[in-house]
Amino acid sequence: LARFDGSQTFTLASLHKTASGWFAGESMLAEAISHALDAGDAEHAAGLIDLAAMKMVERSEIITLLGWIARIPEAAIAHRIPTRIAQAWALTLCLRPQARALLDELQKQVGQIENASQRAAMKSELAGIETIFLAVYEDRLDAAVDHGNAFLAKPRDENSFVTRAVRNAAAYCEYNRGEHQRVHDLLRPAQIHAQRSEQLFPTAYRTVVTGMTYRAQGQLGEA
Secondary structure, three states, rough: OOOOOOOOOOOOOHHHHHHHHHHOOOHHHHHHHHHHHHHHOOHHHHHHHHHHHHHHHHHHOOHHHHHHHOOOHHHHHOHHHHHHHHHHHHHOOOOOHHHHHHHHHHHHHHHOOHHHHHHHHHHHHHHHHHHHHHHOOOOOOHHHHHHHHHHHHHOOOEEEOHHHHHHHHHHHHHOOOOOHHHHHHHHHHHHHHHHOOHHHHHHHHHHHHHHHHHHHOOOOOOO
């Protein structure tokens, strides 16, 4: 930009838009989203965030994600359920009270999805977020345990972020209820699968809850 002599017809917005397209083509979504936002192209930015949002939650980049979403008009993401579910995760994990209203709204929105398998998958994820919300925001331990047990009673992918987060939240509640053996029972499946594909937030949370439980049991070496 410093070398422009005034004869160029480029605008700053057009340069950001071009840069966004180039980075998107190179699968560098963070850079692509940043340039799309700087270009003022809300729809393009929202589409890119749709692709990146849940991966950002899994990498604990939730503050960045919430910052991006805050820069986009609500109308541009209102219909983008994957982004809104990721937003619900981020708000819940950050202990933001806005998570409650968003979860309630998403329940209605997901309930209107015509594809049965897609609707079931999204309802399942919302059930997972609800468990975490009950546990870490509302501190309703009994309700969170019941919710978590109902979630885990069905066959689950133990490598998924959702399943690991629910196990962690339920284990946290059981720790606070003094059910130490139940903590180990809940976390063992995640520990078995940990070496296959690990995720920062579930790993850190699981390690903390496990360590606290060992300490409460007097097993200081393990703690």
